[in-house]
Amino acid sequence: EDKVVQSPLSLVVHEGDTVTLNCSYEVTNFRSLLWYKQEKKAPTFLFMLTSSGIEKKSGRLSSILDKKELFSILNITATQTGDSAVYLCAVRTNSGANNLFFGTGTRLTVIP
Amino acid sequence: DAGITQSPRHKVTETGTPVTLRCHQTENHRYMYWYRQDPGHGLRLIHYSYGVKDTDKGEVSDGYSVSRSKTEDFLLTLESATSSQTSVYFCASTGAGALNTEAFFGQGTRLTVV
Numbered sequence: 001e002d003k004v005v006q007s008p009l010s011l012v013v014h015e016g017d018t019v020t021l022n023c024s025y026e027v028t029n030f031r032s033l034l035w036y037k038q039e040k041k042a043p044t045f046l047f048m049l050t051s052s053g054i055e056k057k058s059g060r061l062s063s064i065l066d067k068k069e070l071f072s073i074l075n076i077t078a079t080q081t082g083d084s085a086v087y088l089c090a091v092r093t094n095s096g097a098n099n100l101f102f103g104t105g106t107r108l109t110v111i112p
Numbered sequence: 113d114a115g116i117t118q119s120p121r122h123k124v125t126e127t128g129t130p131v132t133l134r135c136h137q138t139e140n141h142r143y144m145y146w147y148r149q150d151p152g153h154g155l156r157l158i159h160y161s162y163g164v165k166d167t168d169k170g171e172v173s174d175g176y177s178v179s180r181s182k183t184e185d186f187l188l189t190l191e192s193a194t195s196s197q198t199s200v201y202f203c204a205s206t207g208a209g210a211l212n213t214e215a216f217f218g219q220g221t222r223l224t225v226v
Binding site: 034041042043044045048088090096097098099100101102103104105 | 160162219
């Protein structure tokens with residue numbers, strides 16, 4: 001059975017802190033791993049990772065994939081209150097219509 | 113952002129009644145998906161579609177059916193709503209190159225079955 005596990009489940013930090021969110025997976029026919037940010041509405045896309053060791057970066061956010069150890073991390077530096085959200089990790093496989101399997105998410109709260 | 117809208121945005125219905133949720137996309141995306149999101153479970157796939165009139169079951173399909181008569185519309189029907197189907201429902205779509213593109217999500221429908 002395909003499985004995506006995120007940790008921690010929730011995290012509270014102060015503005016300016018750096019956080020690392022984890023996503024591990026066990027799936028058949030892995031194609032890519034995606035990160036989304038969800039703020040009380042539709043998930044919005046952050047990154048898609050297909051190759052090991054290649055960092056994707058957007059402003060203060062970055063992510064990397066390790067296909068040997070089957071995990072990915074999402075880093076956020078100099079956190080701001082606007083980073084408060086649920087961060088979702090999803091794995092795309094070859095099955096179905098290239099379906100996405102989601103983890104339960106990490107709820108990040110950034111306090112001033 | 114991709115043009116993908118869901119209707120209604122909120123609905124309260126009684127146990128045993130049929131309910132249809134609509135997803136409409138203007139991106140000519142080939143693949144469409146229905147998810148439900150519940151605390152502690154994340155997003156779980158209900159049904160998906162490869163194209164017009166081509167659908168299949170996801171991991172939590174019991175009690176749900178779908179139809180796709182046009183590329184732009186994907187309907188989710190609860191034949192006889194139950195309280196366990198109280199949830200937030202998200203529709204998503206991806207283009208023909210689904211392997212290499214992200215999925216775009218609608219704003220969600222909050223369904224309460226009383």
